[in-house]
Amino acid sequence: MKLLTAALVLLVTACSGTNADTATTDVDENMNEVAYASDASSSSGTINWAAAPSVAAVGQIAPDFTLTDVAGNQHSLSNYIADGKTVVLEWFNPDCPVTQAYHKKAPVMKSIYGDFKDRDVVWLAVNSGAPGRQGTGTDRNNRAVTEFGIPYPVLMDSDGNVGHQYAAKTTPHRFVIDQSGVLQYAGGIEERESGTNYVRQALAEIGKGQSCSVSWSKPFGCSVKYAD
Amino acid sequence: MRTGWNTIRLTLVLLCLSPIVTSLQEDMEDPSPHVEVTLVAEQNGVQEGGLIWLGVHLDIEDPWHLYWKGKSDTGMPISLSLQSPEGTELGEVLWPAPTRYTASKNFLDHVYSKEVTLLFPMAVDPSLPPGTDLEVAVRHEWLVCQKETCLLGSGTASLSVPILKKEETPGWSERVEWFRATRARLPQTMPSDSERREDGQAILRRYWQNGDLVLHAPEASQMVFYPHERSTPVHDLKKNGFARGDRMTLSPVHSPSVSARLTGIIEIHWPDNPPFFYFLEEIKP
Numbered sequence: 001m002k003l004l005t006a007a008l009v010l011l012v013t014a015c016s017g018t019n020a021d022t023a024t025t026d027v028d029e030n031m032n033e034v035a036y037a038s039d040a041s042s043s044s045g046t047i048n049w050a051a052a053p054s055v056a057a058v059g060q061i062a063p064d065f066t067l068t069d070v071a072g073n074q075h076s077l078s079n080y081i082a083d084g085k086t087v088v089l090e091w092f093n094p095d096c097p098v099t100q101a102y103h104k105k106a107p108v109m110k111s112i113y114g115d116f117k118d119r120d121v122v123w124l125a126v127n128s129g130a131p132g133r134q135g136t137g138t139d140r141n142n143r144a145v146t147e148f149g150i151p152y153p154v155l156m157d158s159d160g161n162v163g164h165q166y167a168a169k170t171t172p173h174r175f176v177i178d179q180s181g182v183l184q185y186a187g188g189i190e191e192r193e194s195g196t197n198y199v200r201q202a203l204a205e206i207g208k209g210q211s212c213s214v215s216w217s218k219p220f221g222c223s224v225k226y227a228d
Numbered sequence: 229m230r231t232g233w234n235t236i237r238l239t240l241v242l243l244c245l246s247p248i249v250t251s252l253q254e255d256m257e258d259p260s261p262h263v264e265v266t267l268v269a270e271q272n273g274v275q276e277g278g279l280i281w282l283g284v285h286l287d288i289e290d291p292w293h294l295y296w297k298g299k300s301d302t303g304m305p306i307s308l309s310l311q312s313p314e315g316t317e318l319g320e321v322l323w324p325a326p327t328r329y330t331a332s333k334n335f336l337d338h339v340y341s342k343e344v345t346l347l348f349p350m351a352v353d354p355s356l357p358p359g360t361d362l363e364v365a366v367r368h369e370w371l372v373c374q375k376e377t378c379l380l381g382s383g384t385a386s387l388s389v390p391i392l393k394k395e396e397t398p399g400w401s402e403r404v405e406w407f408r409a410t411r412a413r414l415p416q417t418m419p420s421d422s423e424r425r426e427d428g429q430a431i432l433r434r435y436w437q438n439g440d441l442v443l444h445a446p447e448a449s450q451m452v453f454y455p456h457e458r459s460t461p462v463h464d465l466k467k468n469g470f471a472r473g474d475r476m477t478l479s480p481v482h483s484p485s486v487s488a489r490l491t492g493i494i495e496i497h498w499p500d501n502p503p504f505f506y507f508l509e510e511i512k513p
Contacts, residue, residue: 097371097378097379097380098371098378098380101380134376134377169301169302169335170301170302170303192304192307193307218299218457220302220304220371221303221304221371221378222303222373222378223301223302223303223331223332223334223335223373224302224334226332226334228332228333228334
């Protein structure tokens with residue numbers, strides 16, 4: 001049992017040891033604990049979603065959620081994980097210029113999505129804006145899907161509960177959850193100074209069963225428009 | 229006096245102080261919304277083989293703000309890519325202390341509003357002759373925000389700096405006040421505990437207590453902590469990074485694998501004095 005537990009710890013902590021910006025800390029401001037997920041999976045190997053922390057933490061089981069997209073379809077994280085998918089979450093606001101830039105001028109998300117969609121990777125955009133705030137509402141987000149040519153679902157989280165569970169701060173802010181349901185990367189899509197694309201890197205490394213070389217980076221962009 | 233001077237047209241050397249890899253801004257009617265950017269010199273020229281301070285001045289329309297390079301919950305720091313001719317060397321860009329901005333209960337940002345000048349030195353090789361002009365340029369990109377709205381902006385600014393003979397003393401430029409304003413908010417090296425102000429009070433005591441860093445500046449009326457990007461995060465920075473009074477307690481986020489290392493700028497207000505800014509770097513024993 002000890003060996004199994006140790007193996008699970010190694011498995012779930014494989015991608016969670018490195019910070020893009022520093023070698024001296026491996027935690028984000030809202031990630032109070034890191035890489036100690038020995039209770040993340042049960043000894044039978046099934047995922048214990050109840051073990052997820054109240055606020056997502058790299059190296060631990062990601063908080064499960066069910067949200068409805070702008071087309072009226074429901075999406076559940078645990079269902080995708082049960083189907084063996086790796087899940088990318090992208091916080092979204094169609095009226096944020098940084099979001100627009102990464103969808104229109106430098107359509108990085110679409111490019112990565114295209115490269116990984118046939119490799120058991122699911123990409124979900126999430127809008128946690130409160131009603132009446134910038135970029136919110138099903139109509140506006142439906143139009144954005146067409147306007148930006150977004151090939152993946154845009155989920156509405158109007159009460160912001162899922163956004164707060166993930167401590168999503170900016171649009172865009174990305175999270176990569178592996179097939180074990182463990183959050184392996186949180187942060188920006190790329191390093192602005194070097195151009196290194198952390199999401200692409202994380203997906204490639206997870207796909208190869210390798211450790212993530214970067215598990216956290218500073219997100220940048222507009223604030224998520226939560227209710228005040 | 230400058231008649232007849234030849235402008236040096238040397239290959240520009242890209243100095244990647246904070247390079248912009250991919251411009252995110254879309255083609256817009258106004259590429260620099262709510263912000264006017266100029267490249268300025270502190271003096272009217274640089275002596276041959278000498279050094280001059282230059283500045284990127286960002287004039288920000290009220291109530292918009294730009295973002296510091298340290299920790300913020302949201303936004304995007306100002307990004308600069310500087311170019312100067314061969315034979316010159318640019319130093320590190322100095323960022324003055326920002327101010328706290330809390331647009332909502334959810335976020336704390338560190339920002340610049342109204343105006344800010346980011347300073348950097350340029351050293352000139354003695355081989356470059358007097359009577360020539362040095363062309364310096366900056367490409368800039370930033371996210372300017374107010375409460376609900378953000379806009380991307382970008383552009384370039386340039387400046388011509390004449391090389392003077394050694395016997396010529398350069399005068400102060402019209403923009404010298406911008407440099408003085410920035411220097412007034414640049415962090416200084418922290419004095420040791422044993423150093424004291426003229427009135428005999430210890431300037432700032434620092435010690436770890438129950439895993440927290442305690443900062444005690446006797447008689448101070450206000451203290452603010454601006455964490456560097458590489459600092460270990462602090463619990464509830466929005467609440468604990470600001471203190472009325474002479475004591476501040478910073479609780480680093482627990483990480484069993486790595487020692488806590490708090491780095492950033494401490495701003496201290498003592499009555500009847502302008503604010504003091506110090507570098508803070510404390511490693512938990």
